[in-house]
Amino acid sequence: MADALRRHAGPIALALLVLGVGAAMLVGWQRYNRDYIVSMEDDGSAVTKIIAEKISGASALRVSQLNGTIQSTAQDVRGFGWLKSDQVVKMPYSVDYFVDLSGLTAADLEWNAQTRTLIVNAPDVRPGKPNVDESRRTLVRTNGVFVTREAGEELSRRTSAHAQARAEASARSPERMAQARDYGRAALGKLMAAPLGAMGYGDARVLVTFPPERKDDHRERWDVTTPINEVLANKSQQR
Template identity: 85%
Template sequence: MADVLKRHGAIIAVALLILMVGAAMLVGWQRYDRDYVVSVEEDGSAVTKIIAEKISGASALRVSQLNGTVQSTAQDVRGFGWLKSDQVVKMPYRVDYYIDLSGLTARDLEWNAQTRTLIVNAPDVMPDMPNVDESRRTLVRTGGLFVTREAGEELSRKVSAHAQARAAASARSPERMAQAREYGRAALVKLMAAPLAAAGQGDARVIVTFPTERRSKEQWDVTTPINEVLANKRQGR
């Protein structure tokens, strides 16, 4: 009996291994088909189409947007140093700033009854990945004695990467982050206005703090978590 169970167990293990390998191969093929296989019409010509897409929910609040134009440059050297080429491109970009509210809990909301003040200890504002619009390029200048197809592709790739990096650095600069936090502060004050009004505290003051500010801010007076305030308000009605 033990030998039979052992043989059955071995068969099940082998079957599971085959299923796992098959699933991995299927996922690998799907990724390869998505990224590298060219979709064509019946006559063999390539076609513009959506290959893959996915929609998902989000709990982030967009509070501001940075718009600008970036100039990006790239160089390429081939043929043992004989074939040198370069490219300069100008194109617009956009960076959105968000506050992730998914981690905001009642512990992050404090109520000072004496001053009728709600303190919101918010997560920091974060910039999204830059959206560089290469379809709206205003300048494309490529130089070189002879620019091969491979060199042109490499220049285009480098220009895009450099533009992304430069836009991201600008978006994360202290000046831009400070401006985004002010917009974020105003957005959260507006967001908190509705629940405060519903609790009968429509004239209360709202103070929004971010992590960099809380490191140096002086301690507030003894406060009450906002969930207790709202619970007490409901019980008193």
């Protein structure tokens, strides 16, 4: 048996290599077709259509949203410095904030029986990717003696990239993150209060903490004696 495997090891390895290369080429072609091949009508005109789409599940809870209007600028220089152009764009944007609950376990929940307080040590709030709505631009001003098509496309790309970066920086600022955590605290508090009420703990208080707050050694602590999953299990048995 071992001799037979050794004899066929070379052909098997070659076949696997061929399959791997073929799969990589197929994936590369699919991406190229998705990103660069233009779909056409029978008359030769380009058509508006969905090229690729995918739906997936999510375990993150959206807790707040940042909305605003952003001004973005860009410059372009071509023709050995003779062709200079710039562009200013104003458009609305939004950023969603999420709390990923997929990793939340019973170890992250603490119960204080004396004060009837549930402490939720939640993962931190995370801002999502900024959504810059270029279809609702309120201002597009392009300056330049002669703006080539390539320069115009590059200006549009740069203003979009600058807007994305500026919106992300604003969303991650300490002030915005603090506000998002406040909204996250309220959202998680309501989420956790529902099962507590169903189990007969309607008067319980829910306290949500995030990692930056838990790093403070002087924050208020509670004498936790019983994990919350055991408390709820005992309550179910009593019923």
